[in-house]
Amino acid sequence: MATVEVRHLQKHFDGGRVRAIDEIDLATGEGEYLVLLGPSGCGKTTLLRTIAGLEEPTAGDVLIGGRVVTGLPPRARRIAMVFQSYALYPHKTVLANIVFPLRAARVAVGEREERARKAAEMLDIGHLLDRKPRQLSGGERQRVALARALVREPAVFLLDEPLSNLDAKLRASARDELKRFQQRVGVTTMYVTHDQSEAMGLGERIAVMSAGRVRQIGAPVEVYDDPADTFVATFIGSPPMNLVPRGEVLVGFRPEHLLPEENVTGDRITVALDVQRMEYLSGDRHVYGTVQLGDHPTRVIARLPATVDTPIAVGEQHDFAIAVDRLRFFDERTGQRTDPLRVGS
Amino acid sequence: MAGPRAASAECTVPTEPATAHRRRLVDRDEALAWAFLVPSVAYVAALVGIPFFLAIAFSLSDVTGGDPSFDWVGLRNFNRIFADPVFWRSLRNTLVFTAVSMLLIVVCGKVLANVLIAQFRGRWLVRFLVLLPWTTPVALSTITWLWLLDSVFSPIDWVLRELGLIQSNTYWLGRPVLAMASVIAVHVWRLVPLAAVIMMAGLLSVPKDVQEQATVDGAGYWRRMFEITIPLTAPVIAISALFGAIFTFTDMAVVYVLTRGGPTNGTQVLASWAFFRGIEGGDIGQGAAIALFLFPLLLAAAIAILRAVRRTEVS
Numbered sequence: 001m002a003t004v005e006v007r008h009l010q011k012h013f014d015g016g017r018v019r020a021i022d023e024i025d026l027a028t029g030e031g032e033y034l035v036l037l038g039p040s041g042c043g044k045t046t047l048l049r050t051i052a053g054l055e056e057p058t059a060g061d062v063l064i065g066g067r068v069v070t071g072l073p074p075r076a077r078r079i080a081m082v083f084q085s086y087a088l089y090p091h092k093t094v095l096a097n098i099v100f101p102l103r104a105a106r107v108a109v110g111e112r113e114e115r116a117r118k119a120a121e122m123l124d125i126g127h128l129l130d131r132k133p134r135q136l137s138g139g140e141r142q143r144v145a146l147a148r149a150l151v152r153e154p155a156v157f158l159l160d161e162p163l164s165n166l167d168a169k170l171r172a173s174a175r176d177e178l179k180r181f182q183q184r185v186g187v188t189t190m191y192v193t194h195d196q197s198e199a200m201g202l203g204e205r206i207a208v209m210s211a212g213r214v215r216q217i218g219a220p221v222e223v224y225d226d227p228a229d230t231f232v233a234t235f236i237g238s239p240p241m242n243l244v245p246r247g248e249v250l251v252g253f254r255p256e257h258l259l260p261e262e263n264v265t266g267d268r269i270t271v272a273l274d275v276q277r278m279e280y281l282s283g284d285r286h287v288y289g290t291v292q293l294g295d296h297p298t299r300v301i302a303r304l305p306a307t308v309d310t311p312i313a314v315g316e317q318h319d320f321a322i323a324v325d326r327l328r329f330f331d332e333r334t335g336q337r338t339d340p341l342r343v344g345s
Numbered sequence: 346m347a348g349p350r351a352a353s354a355e356c357t358v359p360t361e362p363a364t365a366h367r368r369r370l371v372d373r374d375e376a377l378a379w380a381f382l383v384p385s386v387a388y389v390a391a392l393v394g395i396p397f398f399l400a401i402a403f404s405l406s407d408v409t410g411g412d413p414s415f416d417w418v419g420l421r422n423f424n425r426i427f428a429d430p431v432f433w434r435s436l437r438n439t440l441v442f443t444a445v446s447m448l449l450i451v452v453c454g455k456v457l458a459n460v461l462i463a464q465f466r467g468r469w470l471v472r473f474l475v476l477l478p479w480t481t482p483v484a485l486s487t488i489t490w491l492w493l494l495d496s497v498f499s500p501i502d503w504v505l506r507e508l509g510l511i512q513s514n515t516y517w518l519g520r521p522v523l524a525m526a527s528v529i530a531v532h533v534w535r536l537v538p539l540a541a542v543i544m545m546a547g548l549l550s551v552p553k554d555v556q557e558q559a560t561v562d563g564a565g566y567w568r569r570m571f572e573i574t575i576p577l578t579a580p581v582i583a584i585s586a587l588f589g590a591i592f593t594f595t596d597m598a599v600v601y602v603l604t605r606g607g608p609t610n611g612t613q614v615l616a617s618w619a620f621f622r623g624i625e626g627g628d629i630g631q632g633a634a635i636a637l638f639l640f641p642l643l644l645a646a647a648i649a650i651l652r653a654v655r656r657t658e659v660s
Contacts, residue, residue, distance in 0.1 A: 054557050075563035087558035091576045100572075104563035148562070 002065030002078070002155035002188060004028045004051060009060035011046055020046040021057070022212035028188050033179075035203030036192045039235065043212040044192045048158050051190065052081050065155055075104065080149035081158040084165065086141045088133040094120070094144050095129040101152045119147040123181070138166050139174060146178075150185065157182070157189040163198060175201055196236050200224070208232045227252075227328065230335035239286065239301045245332060246294035249341055252328040255286070255303035260310040264321035269343050273302065273320045275312055287312055291320070293343065397640075403633035410627030422634040426622075431610050432635060435618040438525070440642075442614060443593045446532040450589035451582060453533060454540030455575075461545045479538040487602040490531050494518050494603070521611030524604050528612050531603065532593050539592075540585035547581030548574065580654045587650045594643060615639055 004027070011021040020043045028034045036044040049055045051062050053074035061070045069077045080101075089097050098116040107115070120126045123143040133141060142162060149157060162178070163171045179202055182189050193199050199206050200220045207217040208231075216228035227233035233241040233252050242258065243250040261270055274297070277288040283306040290297040302320060304310075312318055324343075331338045371377075407418045426432045461472055478486060493501055494517035505511045517527045551574055559569045575582070597616035600606060606613035606621065613621075615638055623632015 052561055054560065074561045075565070079561065081558070081561045083554045083558060085552070085554050087552065087554040089555060089559075089573060100559070100564070101562040104559075104565075104568060152563070 003030055003032075003063075004034075004156050004188060004190060005063040005066075006047070006051065007061045007063070009047070009050065009062065010058045011043075011050055011055060012058045016058075019212045021050065024060075024212075024214055026207060026214060026217065028190065029204075031186045031188050033182055033189045033191065033202060033204045035199040035206045036190060036209055037196060037199040037203075037206050037236075038194065038209035040194055042209045044194075044209050045160055047209070048081075048160055048190060048192050051156075052079055052158050053077050078152075078155040079158055080152055080154035080156070082142075082145045082149050082160065082162045084161040086133075086145040086162070086165070088141055088144055088148075090133050092132075093129065094125065094131050094133070094136070097133070097144055098129075098148045098151050101148060105152065115151055116147075119151040122150070122184075123147045139170050142166065142174060146181065154187065157185075157187050159189065159191045161193055162191075163193070164195070171198075178202065196238070200236075208235065210235070226337075228337055230330050233328065233330070239303065241328070242298075242300040243330065244291060244293045244298045244300065245296075246341070246343065248332055249338055250330040250332050250335075251293055251341070251343060252330060253322045253326055255301045256305070257322050257326040258300060258302040258320050259304065259308060259322075260312070261319040261321045262310065263308055264323055267324040268321045269324060269327070270319055270321045272317050273300070274317050275314050278312065278314055285312070400633040400637055403629050404637055406630050408629045410624075410629065418630070422630045426631055426634050431613060431618060434610055435613040435615050435635075436638065438612060439594060439614040439616075441525070442529055442532065443590050445529050446536070446593040447586050447590045449529070449533045450536050450540045450593075451586050453537045454544050454585055454589075455582070457537060457541035458544035458548055461541060462548050475541065476538050478535050479542075483535060483596070483598045484602060486535060487531060487599050490527075490534075491518075491603055494527055518604050519608055521608055524608060524612045528599055528603055531599050532596070535599075536589045536592055540589055543585040543588070544578060544581055547578035550581075551577045583650050583654045587647060590646055590650075591643060594646075595639060 006024055006026050009021050009024045009026075010019070012019050022043070024043075024047060026047075036047060038044045046055060050057050051064075053062075053069070053072060053076075057070065061068050063069065064077055064079065089100065092100065095113075095116060098119055099112050102112040102115060117126065117129075120129060123146055125140060125143045125147060128136065128140060128144070133144065136144065142165075145162070159178075163174055166174055175198060191199075191202060193202075203220060205217060205219055206223050208215045208223060210231050216223055216232045218226075223232060224236055227236065227241065230243060230250060230252070233243065237254060239255050241252045241254055243252050245251075258271075258273075271291040271293065273287070273289045273291050275287055275289040279286040279288075285304040285308075287302040287304060289300065289302070291300050292298070304312075310318075327340070327343065329338050329341050330336065402415070404422050405417060405419065407416045407421075408414070457475065461468075461475065465471075493499060496514060496516050496519055499514065499517065501517070502511065502514045505515070515523065518524050555573060555577070556569065559573045564572065595616055597614065597620055600612055600614050600617040601620070604612045606617050610618075615635060619632045619635035622635055623629050626632070
């Protein structure tokens with residue numbers, strides 16, 4: 001087991017015109033499950049590939065297990081990577097696929113076979129060893145890729161969107177399996193995804209990335225409840241956090257915290273919500289409307305759980321409230337978190 | 346225009362088979378397939394099929410340049426060519442030329458293909474230059490080689506002499522072994538670009554992430570080459586080998602221009618021997634019989650390679 005760390009990492013393309021990674025400092029804990037989350041093109045895959053040694057950084061260092069590996073080829077880094085496409089060798093059988101890293105590492109013949117079979121048993125693909133990848137389903141291919149990654153007993157797992165090729169139903173069960181797999185193996189894992197529910201569900205910590213930078217790193221609940229800036233606030237959460245301008249600051253609150261007045265007790269602020277549209281989504285009511293905290297009305301969304309049965313009518317104005325401790329404040333210009341502001345009720 | 350017609354179509358039951366039929370003809374794939382196929386089928390029949398059967402007919406006749414009347418002679422032409430040591434020599438030479446050229450074409454083509462896919466400045470210029478030998482008419486480029494290998498004025502000899510590697514001229518085309526090597530070299534020079542471009546397409550089709558996966562899995566350059574790249578491009582390599590084999594096997598221009606089959610039939614191949622016998626010697630029956638020997642060998646090679654391709658094909 002080992003930790004992964006990057007220091008002042010930069011990766012530029014096209015002679016510096018594209019900054020895929022723009023000064024990133026990041027470190028995992030021992031055996032940690034760290035998820036890199038961000039929209040496509042934010043640099044998360046480039047970061048993973050740089051750690052794997054498939055891209056050479058423009059500046060900065062990669063450390064694995066406390067050792068600088070920046071100049072080392074991938075094979076010397078003790079990493080295993082699973083690609084989005086699983087990248088199974090199409091001309092080799094499942095067994096030959098799993099054995100391949102061991103042959104490359106010149107492991108003795110008998111031991112190879114034994115370790116490959118053990119890895120296959122662990123992932124429940126022992127009965128598929130003679131098949132070719134094209135004869136496997138998406139889920140089976142993913143397991144073969146994981147077995148191939150596992151068999152070398154790597155110090156670090158790097159997973160690049162390994163669930164995005166599965167259909168929605170399979171994805172949920174594969175996510176669960178992946179989590180249990182990692183807990184059993186206990187190897188430090190870096191996982192790239194653009195899917196926030198995957199990130200929230202899998203990660204011990206999440207690093208939210210945008211435009212080549214890490215915007216925030218923290219436990220899922222922290223990233224959700226205490227976003228560091230407006231990007232994180234609106235990227236995470238569905239529907240995203242409401243941001244209402246008031247003077248120089250943006251007042252942020254999650255849709256589930258904007259509730260009909262009588263449902264909010266304690267210290268709170270009340271706002272008048274002009275209801276424009278309503279949606280029923282798996283028991284919840286999503287209420288779309290406008291509120292006014294500053295100079296002009298702003299569109300917001302309220303999410304009422306099934307337990308709230310206050311009648312709401314489209315086209316009417318209702319009194320809603322937000323608990324004061326649920327309010328977050330951001331600088332309107334920089335988007336960064338600022339000090340709490342007194343918002344008159 | 347469309348308005349009234351649409352209206353009438355609406356109120357009368359569809360009774361316009363002519364327009365309906367015409368519109369559907371364009372959409373009928375079988376009809377279109379035939380329409381597009383017929384010209385090439387006619388072309389192949391006229392320029393391959395008819396000459397092929399004509400050659401069979403000639404090989405069983407005593408037709409000559411001076412006496413074109415067709416007289417059936419059975420297998421006499423075949424008996425005669427089998428009794429001729431030059432025929433066996435040509436057959437052996439043809440097989441040697443093809444096998445050695447094919448091997449060199451595949452190896453050099455693979456190496457060149459790797460160069461062509463590498464990222465460097467001026468890549469398009471290199472690709473263009475590499476393709477030149479293939480685009481030059483074979484007779485013209487062979488004449489250039491004839492000059493390069495000249496017994497007196499050969500620039501290759503001059504360079505070797507200046508480097509102190511040889512004392513006197515080599516007579517490339519005057520000694521049997523060197524003449525064979527020269528013919529093979531010209532074939533390889535001519536066909537490597539084609540093979541390289543075919544294999545380049547194959548190399549580019551190998552998924553990048555499979556290559557990278559092998560890198561991450563710890564495989565070095567040679568392991569990646571022999572365990573990943575070559576197996577995945579095997580069908581394409583086989584196709585370029587087949588092309589190389591067919592072009593070498595059936596070619597007589599290189600031998601004809603470079604050595605005329607000499608010295609003392611040392612570089613004679615089936616195609617050139619058939620030409621010398623049938624056209625220059627006027628014995629069309631024997632020429633046809635010799636030429637027919639190309640057919641079963643080519644057919645066997647083509648079937649063998651195409652079957653190998655299908656077996657290794659990965660979907």
